[in-house]
Amino acid sequence: MDLRQLTTFYVLATTLNFHQTAARLNYVQSTVSAQIQALEEEFGVCLFDRLGRRVVLTDAGTRLLPYAKQMLHIAEEARLAITDDHKLIGTLTIGAPETLCTYRLPDVLHKFRTTYPQVRLLFNPMPCEELRRAVRDGSVDLVFVMEEPVSDSMLQVEPLISETIQLIASPHHPLAQRTAILPGDLEQETVLFAEAGCPYRLHLQHLLRAAGIQPLSTLEFDSVEAIKQCVMVGIGVAMLPEVAIAAEREQSKLAILPWAGEQIVLVTQMLWHKQKWMSPALQAFLTIARETLLRSQERQADGRGEEDEKEDRHISVASVP
Template sequence: MSLRPLRTLVAIVQHGTFARAGDAIGLTQSAVSLQVKALEEEFAVKLFDRSRRKPVLTEAGRVLLAQAEQVLSLYDGIPGALRDEKALVGRLRVGAIHTALSAPLPEALLSLRAAHPLLRVHVTAGMSAELAQRVASGDLDAAITTHPVGAHPPDLVWHMLYEDRFWVLAPPQAKEKKTSEILANLPFIRFDAQAWAGRQIANELRRLGVRVREEMVLDSQETIVRMVARGLGAAIVALPDATLAQLPAVAKFPFGLPQIHRSVVMLEHQSRPTGQFADVLADSIRSATLSISHQIHNK
């Protein structure tokens, strides 16, 4: 039997007459009457007291109404139950480099929470090399790192997320100067050369034949940017577009010929894949990256 006669019965009781019920569910009054007749024939009972002007349920009608409401409630709840079945439940331990923590990871986590409210994502900050070791040891399920540069733990696999570009940053008053002049004359605030991004910077400086006057070595790009903005020197950092758009007042120039970039990846151990958990996080990060880039380019 179709569910439509049951919906018709409920509509009659809700709206008071056959005509109003028909208007509510898109049937003519005669079609409503046929639906009621079909129910009465199906169950061999009278559903309404027809001696009255307005339709009044018989005892059999009240019993069927109660059952119809239960059946329809169960049926209408199926889509929600299927959505819940598809929702991920569990815990994902993720490490992330600092630039990913500023963007796009927060936006990705918000999207992930809305889609999978029972999935718990525990986030730890660190540098790429350290996070890779923690994935290798099983301390983390996955990590958002730069693409491995040089030696890295064996048996790790990665999936591309997005790219950062490298920039020379200098105090605002240096915006009219050449990059070579800035790097040669200003104190240089170096990003830790033990970090993968630090190695890329050091390699490109050597390739370009640029000598810098190193005064500080830091492992936090956020701190480096603040130092530069206060006029303490120049630096080279890798930044996503979203962070670049939110920098304080600093002069910025592409670094490298051509401008070098780094790939940001999702790192996992090949023998302990986190499957859907990491996949949905990776997809959320990619979507957040595209969304942020679109917003920036349309400002």
């Protein structure tokens, strides 16, 4: 038994898929099979059942899994103990929807890359409906989602930021002059929707169906930026997260309409597999993401930007005698 065999066992136990395991480890599939077979012969037990195309852990495999995870963790600690622990290495694969990729995560990625430049980051913008599936099957190490609080027996979930989804229009749109907007007021409007499966699209569609409202017309976009541009020139109305419209709202390019219907509140959350080995690189990324996003929420709640915060720090330092 060696660490390569244990690593292969651990990844296969997480993905339950030979092809995905081979892809993650840069092996051909026959190498994965050979390493698993070698482990099974050494222990004298079957670690996986092959049921057609399905792969299932046996009782023996289930008992081995926590020990394999612990041994790999100790091996990583030993490696770090004899190297510079400020120079984390490895690869992290992160998934997120377009909204978070654009408006929430750039600061996180910049901070992590600056702090740990030797960690290879693979950042995958993904459709909303694919994110949970990707983290369950091990295609990615971590995903960020913006939706209602997630409850999933396979996943570790950490909520970070809650925000209201806002109904928006051009400041010159007739609805921008109203004091209250109900679902029925959208019946004669063009509604701009985000991609299929997007949580705030699904919520708005549900609200309209529940009220028996069919908008005059609808348009679908894969890009939040495209939605905003079309709203600004008066093509229609849309519902988008506060973080996506903050700059345009401050510049009076978009108007938040006084929506009097049911409020939509979504949560930015980090999700990772409960059985995943928490490498030092992943732990470091979680810490930086947590600190950066919570700090950004505090600035947003105070109506302050990062430049304001930097200016305050400069004043505080300059005032010290």
